[in-house]
Amino acid sequence: MFRHRSLQKELLDRDDIPPADLFQNLRELDFINRWLGGYDISFAALKLVLQKGRSYTLVDIGCGGGDTLKRIAQWNGKAGFTLDLYGVDLKPDCITYAEKNLQDTGVTLVCDDYRNTYRHLKHVDIIHACLFCHHLTNDDLQELVQFALSNRAILVINDLERNPLAHYSIKWLTGLFSKSYLVKNDAPLSVLRGFKKKEWLEILQRSGATRFTVRNKWAFRHEVIVYGNAD
DSSP, X not given: OOSSOOOOOOGGGOSOOOHHHHHHHHHHHHHHHHHTTHHHHHHHHHHHHOOTTOEEEEEEETOTTSHHHHHHHHHHHHHOOEXXXXXXXXXXXXXXXXXXXXXXXXXXEEESOGGGHHHHOSOOSEEEEESOXXXXXXXXXXXXXXXXXXXXXXXXXXXXXXXXXXXXXXXXXXXXXXXXXXXXXXXXXXXXXXXXHHHHHHHHHHHTOOSEEEXXXXXXXXXXXXXXXOO
8 A cells, every 4th residue: 555645535635624623633733743853854945945145935835723834933033044934725724723823923824725826925935835745636746846837936845755664653653642533544644645756756757847856854754845947
């Protein structure tokens, strides 16, 4: 079952999740991401693409409860880049949670499909996706890459490697410690919906990207940067 990406949808992708259950899921995902060092992958990637003395508009797509944006804002408090941060998510309940979570951070939130980003913003320098891409099909991912390329935005992706050890470890850990049925179901499934490096390379090449990097990162993650036509 690790040879190909799973096509099974996660419970989180449903539209009828009770808000209390969704919020519990978001709190636990933030803990897991911090505990496994997942946010550090995004910080390292941003250090590669950001330059001092320039201002950037960064949009985190599929921003969920806003925890990634919150961590980026905290990290940048020390890193010292000039960043305007935005979050886009399709779920109104996620935006409701994120509005409270991101109070006093200066982050602007938009409830919409990421493909409508430019209805809300005239210009975006960096499109960031953390644990969003494994929810998409390969065709959807090709569309995402082409979306970034056509809008001259740098695409930064932080997502899961499909790996047996990662799958069984997270299944065991969430089975023992999670209080969220969403996390217990979706955490191991999300690994099965994750990627092999060669799959990323195939997706990027089919998308027409020519300037990109794909790196394996701890713990069982990939850092993908697509430079496209951006400077």
